Amino acid sequence: MASTFGTLFRISTWGESHGGGVGVVIDGCPPRLPLSEADIQPDLDRRRPGQSDIVTPRKEEDTCTILSGVFRGMTLGTPISIMVRNTDARPEAYSEIETHFRPSHADYSCQAKYGVRNWEGGGRASARETIGRVAAGAVAKKVLRALCPEIEILAWVSAVHDIGSSVDPATVSFEEIEANAVRCPDAGAAAAMIARIQQVRGEGDSVGGVIEAVVRRCPPGLGEPVFDRLEADLAKAMLSLPATKGFEIGSGFSGARLRGSEHNDPYKMEGGRVRTTSNRSGGVQGGISNGEPLTFRVAFKPTATISMRQATVTANGEDSTLAARGRHDPCVLPRAVPIVEAMTALVLCDHTLRQRALDALPR
Numbered sequence: 001m002a003s004t005f006g007t008l009f010r011i012s013t014w015g016e017s018h019g020g021g022v023g024v025v026i027d028g029c030p031p032r033l034p035l036s037e038a039d040i041q042p043d044l045d046r047r048r049p050g051q052s053d054i055v056t057p058r059k060e061e062d063t064c065t066i067l068s069g070v071f072r073g074m075t076l077g078t079p080i081s082i083m084v085r086n087t088d089a090r091p092e093a094y095s096e097i098e099t100h101f102r103p104s105h106a107d108y109s110c111q112a113k114y115g116v117r118n119w120e121g122g123g124r125a126s127a128r129e130t131i132g133r134v135a136a137g138a139v140a141k142k143v144l145r146a147l148c149p150e151i152e153i154l155a156w157v158s159a160v161h162d163i164g165s166s167v168d169p170a171t172v173s174f175e176e177i178e179a180n181a182v183r184c185p186d187a188g189a190a191a192a193m194i195a196r197i198q199q200v201r202g203e204g205d206s207v208g209g210v211i212e213a214v215v216r217r218c219p220p221g222l223g224e225p226v227f228d229r230l231e232a233d234l235a236k237a238m239l240s241l242p243a244t245k246g247f248e249i250g251s252g253f254s255g256a257r258l259r260g261s262e263h264n265d266p267y268k269m270e271g272g273r274v275r276t277t278s279n280r281s282g283g284v285q286g287g288i289s290n291g292e293p294l295t296f297r298v299a300f301k302p303t304a305t306i307s308m309r310q311a312t313v314t315a316n317g318e319d320s321t322l323a324a325r326g327r328h329d330p331c332v333l334p335r336a337v338p339i340v341e342a343m344t345a346l347v348l349c350d351h352t353l354r355q356r357a358l359d360a361l362p363r
Contacts, residue, residue, distance in 0.1 A: 003124075005093040005240070006346060007228075009140060013132030017121030018089035022356045024132030027138055031077030033142060040064050040082065040138040043115070045343070046338040047134045048151065049327070052181035055335055058327045059088045062133055082135045086128075090327075094120050099315050100322045104304040111148050122305075127242045127332065130339045137342020140349035147352050148219055155213035155340040157295065157333045161196055165189035169214035169295055184335045199328035204307035204323075207245070208300045209333045211340050215348065218283060220274075220291035222351040229287025230351060231296075237343040238298045243332050246299030250282020268292075298340055303329050308310040 004012045007029045015022030041064055045051075049058040062084050069080030095333050097119045101108040108127035110117040117123060144151050156177045157164050165186035176185035182197070184190040193209075200207050223230030235247045258280075265276035265285075283294035303340055309323040329335065 005237070006350045008357070009135040009143070009346065009350040011132070011346065013085075013129055013136075014287065015119050015129070015132070016123040016313075017086075017126030017128040018123075019086060019118075019120075021085040022128055023078050023084055024136045026069070026080040026082070026136050028350075029075050029077070029080055030073055030143060030146075030353075033075040033076050033146060033150065034073055035070050035080075035139065035142060036073055037066055040066075040135050043134050043141075043303055043338050043342065044131065045085065045139045046178075047131065047335055049329075049335070051068075052180050053335070054194055054201070054231065054331065056327045056329045061087065062131060066150060080139065083133070084131050084135070084268055091122070096322060098164060099215045099314070100101040101312050102305055102322065103310050103312055104301075108197060108313075109316055125242065126337075127329075130196050130241065130342075132344070134338055134342045137338075138247050140342070142347040143349050144345060144352060147218075147356070151218040151219070151348070152216040153213070153341050153345070153348070154216075155211055155337045157337060158210050158212040159181055159194065160209040160331060160333060161200075161207040163189060163196060163209075165193075167212065169212070170216075172214070172278055177337070180338045181236075181334060183334050197331045204328045205306060206306050206328075207305035208245075208302040209331065210299050211299050211333060211336055212295070212297045212343060213295070215283070215294035215344060218289050218291065218294050218348070219352075220289050221233065221355055222348065223284065223288040224351075224354070225287050229284070230289055230294075230347070231282070231284045231287065233347045233351070237347050238296075241298075241336065241339060242335075242355045243296055243300045243341065245301045247296065249294070249296040251280040252282075252297065255280060260292075281341070294344075300332055300336060303332055 010027045012025045034220055044062045048062040049056040049060055065083050066203055067081040067083055069078045165184050167185050172185050177183050180190045182190050182193045231249045238247045263280050265278045265281050268275055279292045283292040305324045305328045309321050312320055312322045314320050326341055
């Protein structure tokens with residue numbers, strides 16, 4: 001099972017949703033970086049369950065413990081292991097899933113691949129696996145702040161179901177994003193989104209939506225041509241997240257409807273550096289960052305596990321129905337915002353370290 005991501009800044013996540021705990025091992029973090037649990041916990045708090053009435057009520061503090069790689073508050077350059085214990089697991093709520101496959105979940109596909117699966121909460125297919133990613137992302141952010149102090153990574157909910165929003169990526173702030181439970185900085189749209197999520201939760205259903213992200217003051221030169229293009233690594237990072245179904249950068253699919261003369265980003269000199277007059281490229285050209293803001297969007301499907309009765313089959317190959325029990329998000333997007341930020345930080349940290357290695361060579 002491929003649980004490792006990255007090249008120089010490399011992470012491996014581990015653990016199951018209802019096992020003893022979950023976590024991550026980080027390899028490639030530079031030494032002499034100040035690091036403690038206090039640097040990691042705020043992002044885990046933004047991701048944890050039970051933080052509002054529009055997410056899963058599972059009560060987990062998600063308190064992290066650094067097990068290795070840090071001595072007297074400084075990284076050693078050795079592997080950093082971070083653990084979060086599961087304290088509110090209720091595997092008995094998933095007993096039916098032992099014999100019944102949830103529609104559109106990973107139950108059947110994992111059984112078909114491995115011939116065995118952890119049906120308690122979904123095991124590795126559960127979004128609880130992303131705790132390790134968020135913890136590693138917090139470390140990646142510290143590395144980025146040391147190497148690229150001006151870089152800023154922000155993500156927010158831009159759409160829930162058929163409710164859109166109006167947000168300016170150039171000016172949106174962290175405080176505006178965190179001002180409401182759905183993490184949409186458009187207050188009017190946020191109220192409608194919250195009402196919709198509460199409605200579908202009451203009906204035993206779920207909804208999806210879109211998260212938008214921006215990386216401001218990203219330095220030029222990040223990304224490798226051909227297979228490790230910056231947008232390709234961002235796409236893999238985002239589409240590796242549970243419930244994701246789409247990724248687009250810059251103009252995305254809408255750019256396919258334009259002519260080259262309409263889509264190109266003309267160059268200009270500004271303040272002694274090369275800039276573009278528009279940013280339909282989304283900050284990446286030829287797979288390499290061009291110094292303009294990185295802008296992209298990630299589509300999330302509705303949560304697969306719902307309490308409405310649906311047709312399914314059993315592990316014995318019999319037609320049946322299932323109304324799932326357990327505690328689940330009626331919409332994954334509010335808690336996915338810090339996860340998107342974490343995966344962005346992991347990609348940028350990895351490529352920043354790769355670029356620094358290249359810059360060390362004589363030109």
